[in-house]
Amino acid sequence: MKILKTLLVTAAVSVAMMATAQAETKKIALVVKALGIGFFEAANKGAQEAAKELGDVEVIYTGPTTTTAEGQIEVINSLIAQKVDAIAVSANDTNALVPALKKAMDRGIKVISWDSGVAPEGRSMHLNPSSNPLIGNMIIKLAADNLPEGGDVAVLSATATSTNQNVWIEEMTKVLPNYKGINVVATVYGDDLADKSYRETQGLIQSHPNLKAIIAPTSVGIVAAAQAVTDAGKIGQINVTGLGLPSEMAGHVKSGASKSFAIWNPIDLGYSATMIAYDLIGGAEAKPGAELKMGRMGTVKLDDKNEGAMADPFVYDASNVEEFAKIF
């Protein structure tokens, strides 16, 4: 009787253990700058795709409702409490999130940043959607390609403190001498608000009568600039380009306000971030020179700052924008 009881208990325990082993899905949190932004919704789509492919992964898509560092810190703290296995964050502030993320890493949570980076001490690696020099070159190339004879161009950025916009503009300035006759006459900031970006564009049109192109490396800015150019009756005179989402820009490409624009594929980005987080949970180490697996996207090689680039930005114009507008 006693033996039978022991056997039964052992069996029950082992069944229970097997069940937990099978059900132990890895929780990867995708923390975005703010909920409700098309770009991040698309990244989530990619993350879910990765989760499906991996099988034992649950992706928690979360973020604050407005693009604040305070909001993200709250979200991160609640994720620590939920004991997730990894956090992949697109940061609203390079430094402000570091203490919260350090706390997460102390508890054994793998932390990576993607899209918009965190300072190195706050993450194990950073995944750039593309390399900054490539993006910087791309945005000025988009403007220059439509200006064979050169001309004045202006930049409409997000906020004056946005990490990635500032880096891209810096890289753009570096390669500017390669584009003969292109003058960058002004850099203004629309703060990623539709009304302020619209007003800043009106200001550019007024103060630079010879303006030929506006480069807006931000999805809110490029849409607002295109609308302002349309309303000012300057379609054909001023080409709005930069970084935007196909679904948001389709109308403006059709109207001619924007001839072309670029963006990496956010679906791929969310997919790759999830894959890398999974690779790290599985024991891979993020150190300079290491190659981390990104599933169908290949591998990413880390540089001496533990950063890696996913792919080149992709150009959208009248020929393909409709098709991609259906995707993201």
Add this chain to the structure above:
Amino acid sequence: MKLLLKNREMLLVVAIVALVALIALRFPPFVTPGNLANVYNDTSILIILALGQMAVILTRCIDLSMAANLALSGMVAAMINAAMPGLPIPLVILIAMALGALLGSINGLLVWKLDIPPIVVTLGTLTIYRGLIFLLSGGAWINAHQMSDAFKALPRAAVLGFPLLSWLSLVIIGIMVVVMRRTPLGRAFFAVGGNPHAAVYTGIDVGRTRFFAYCLSGTLAGLSGYLWVSRYAVAYVDIAAGFELDIIAACVIGGISIAGGIGSVGGALLGALFLGVIKNALPVINISPFAQMAISGMVIIIAVAVNARAEKRKGRVILRKAEAVHG
């Protein structure tokens, strides 16, 4: 000059003219009639919203949810248009206004029936309304190509050389002048804010008056929702985020006392114009973006400080008159 300075509205007019002159020194094209008309057109939405906020503030309340109401009504208008492009635009506008009024009446009911402090009520509904947009849209944007051409064209349609948006704000100003000066409701707003206890004795229902003030601000926010979304040809969760502070700033600059009972349509209009001129001038006068916010804030504080002094002086005068009558 002394007489001029005594009148708050005149003081503001002088300040606006001085401001425009100052801007013209740095960027002369700013003062061309065409550009000034553009500045007015750009400020139209702020004017409409400030007039709604004025009614609420006059009754000693505040409406922090106006920008969220605008965003929700605007999103609904855009979604209706995207789903049914054939629906006549005036009907879409009416729906947006009705929804705005409904959202405003929720604020009003909470303040009236449950007696919750207005700042708490509207802070709560602000978040709820923003959240609702997210629930409704699932976070997706409604973009230019999803809206019908008629939807986007209405505020831009030129009537006698000016966009309909400008005309619309002028009509609203006209209606508000009549409401505030010629209707019992307008007088009730002043009475309730000036002295709620005395208002009760004159037979005015304080809570109900506040309820109507919120309905009014909600309706105007709903209308502005459509105008905003069609003007910028995009609708998303965060549109007009933080705009409630601009609306309140316009009212405060316009001399509408946060303590209630003091203010005018002219004040709200001028306060909004003052902010509108600054917003439109900063991009063209080539000032560092880091300095821009500080400048905006400083200007608001200076304007309010001047207003506060004017208010104080006025208070004393009334008291002296009252003393004289009694003595």
